Amino acid sequence: MRRPTSMSEKRNICGSRLTTACAVMGVCISSNLQASGFAVPELSATGIGTANALVANPVDRGAVPYNPAALAFHDESWLSVGSLLIGPEFSVDTANGSGDSAGANWLAAPMLQGAIKLNERWSAGFSVNAPFGLETRWKTNTFAPLSGSIPLPPPPHGPGGSVPASPQPTQSSLEILDVVPTLTYALSDELAVAVGADLYWVKSAKLNSSITQLEGDGTGLGFNLSALYAKGPFSAGINFHSSTTINVEGSYSVLNPTLLLIGALQPSQTAELDLDLPWRLQLGVRYAFTPALAVEVDWTRNGWNTFEAIQVTGDLNGAILFEDRNDWEDANAYRLGVTYQLQEQTQLRFGYAYDETPQGDAYFSARVPDNDRHLFGIGVGHRLGDGWQIEAGYMYVKFEERKYRSATLYLGDAEINGTDAIDGDYEANAHLIGLAVSRSFDAF
Template identity: 55%
Template sequence: MYRTISTTARLALIGIPIALAAQPSARASGFAVPENSAAGIGTANALVANPDDPGAFTYNPAAMGFHDDSSIAIGALFIGPSFQVTNSTGTHDSEGADWIGAPMIQGALKINDKWRLGLGVNAPFGLETRWEKETFPALTKELNLGPITIPLSPQPLQSKLEIIDVVPTVTYRVNDQLSLAAGVDYYWAKSAVLDSTQADLEGDGDGWGYNLSFLFKQDALSIGGSFHSAATVDIEGEVTPLILGIASQSAQLDLNLPWRLQLGVRYALTDQLAVEFDWTRTGWSEFDKIAVKPKGGGPAIQEDINDWSDANAYRLGLTYQWRPATVLRLGYSYDETGQGDSYFSARVPDNDRHLFGIGIGQELGNGWALDVGYMYVLFEDRNYESTSAYSLLDSSAINGTNAIDGDYEASAHLFGLEIRRTF
């Protein structure tokens, strides 16, 4: 039972291909979802150095210092993911939700010429995958005891993770060229579902982090940076065995979220056209293990190693002021995966990906504006073939073994819509 809990926990964390709020794995590497505004979707998330667009506030709260008005933006991100694996038994699709939605909310309140208050709500991490029971043949072995059939392997069936980040911030305008911001990140894991053929785990939890950012602007050049600290979300829930006669257990999972650093440079080539290049570093090495503990404390039941590596993303965004009230956006991003072969997981079949974004912003008059963005995410195929043999003697050790060998393919469509009111 202990192994079942730890396996379920590990797969859940490692594999939550975030469809949205996991956004079914269609965003940045791992189970991160950096698409926090419709403007960001249109520029492939290259907005950290943009002092002009209110859609940049959620990427860099220091940008609020360069805006003279207060504003509130309310919208949603919708993700339509597609995952499939081809192995010895054919091609299998992940039967996750066709579309998943997540909130995108950002408010900015001007206190005076120097100070601004901000409040953002978004879903920076998450995912969802569902595999049919017969997807991985090495994990379908069962022990038949007459009226009772006992699965011998905790085959991953469903992984779902939804994490909401509530981000209050304070911005200080140092002078005409420089703005600074600081805030906290309150992470709420509103749903964590980790199902296998041996046990089901459902739970929720929360955790805290902090963020710092800056934005410098001199004539046509602007330079920005944003940092979100690592955080630990304590998820508590019930593990329900699917074997008769074994009682449920209360368990606590420590989910280590990575730190995120983003730096960007933007240059206005003309009064209408501007280009921005951003570099993002995600500290996936924080996601080194998953500790499963009895609820209420005590020594860990088991610790599972993930062995992920820090990963980079490179983003290029263009904005073009087509008309006085209309801005066009275009972007491309290349995101590296932090997941190596040693602990590859079918719950999070991650790989390097290409992100293509396009969007439009339209002023509607009387302080109202509408932002729309679309992104296509194409994962590079992952032809996984492990040299580590899976063994029933250690049935919990699935990640990184030949039990999940196969050719993995994935893609996703993202659509963002926001309405903004400036006052």
């Protein structure tokens, strides 16, 4: 491939690649504080209280989103409406000083579940949740090697002034909703299986940087399979969600017209990318030591190896605008949940989980400053009578500090991931609150 021979040619190529890199990464990546990568496994208020250890639970309504096969063990139809509130806090110390993400104080996601008992063998269910995404807002000049400007030739040979040496990411956000219809069949009194679909909708994906903006949305389709065995005080469950590719289509626009005049940026246009979501496998066992006390242990495997690269295509000429490498690895999570029936109407919940990060040092990204983390949950459920039930859960998420130092020099090229441009000490934590109200109805 021919190399650029002049300084202006180098500048144009570098500016175009850098801006596109910043823009497209903002569409599909957000910093997440609850699970490995940018996953959000909290699907119910019950799950928040038990640190998501519910895949083997045949009793509680809030366990159904984690294992739809549990519907076979419920004698009633019911509907649950709730919300997940997330308060993230994360910061980085770099050569430019200390920087905090200026994201929204609290973010909200839906938690909606329902069950219909069709007959003694068949049940239908659905849920709506937000299994992926969050938001980051880094201030300009957080990272020193990405700061600065390039002087432009003065008139009459150029427009004069200067342009940013590299795009400064400001806001990156991603909202994904998953609508999950399922069908459950009881093979026997002790064993049930379920099959369902994952209807993903990228409700909002956007980036604001110092010089560009990209917004988009899209849809994708996957499937899920689950099974649950329960006999006496013992139960065991399995749940699998397939990997999914979501086609994201959006509009790419340039905020600095000077960069268009000097040819440093691609013109505003529509573009698209394929966002690969990981497969998820959950296994769990639960044992009721007494009528009041039950303990569950779960293992989760997230197939992040599907998240290898991001490739964005412009619609003007079909050319690949940018290809970014992530090269993540599959990651495990280990969960412990405890439920205690304090009274006939009131249940207490406790949980702890340890989630591994899929992100190594080779392609570490400041947009997803991920690391291993600890999750602590507590919650309560209370039956009010006449089929009504209220639930609440609180979770604290603590990241292990990540002191990232790279031996790969940042040379002003498009590849920022894994370079010393984003060296720093990263810290993060989050507060999660789940609230839900449900009501049961007479079965068939």
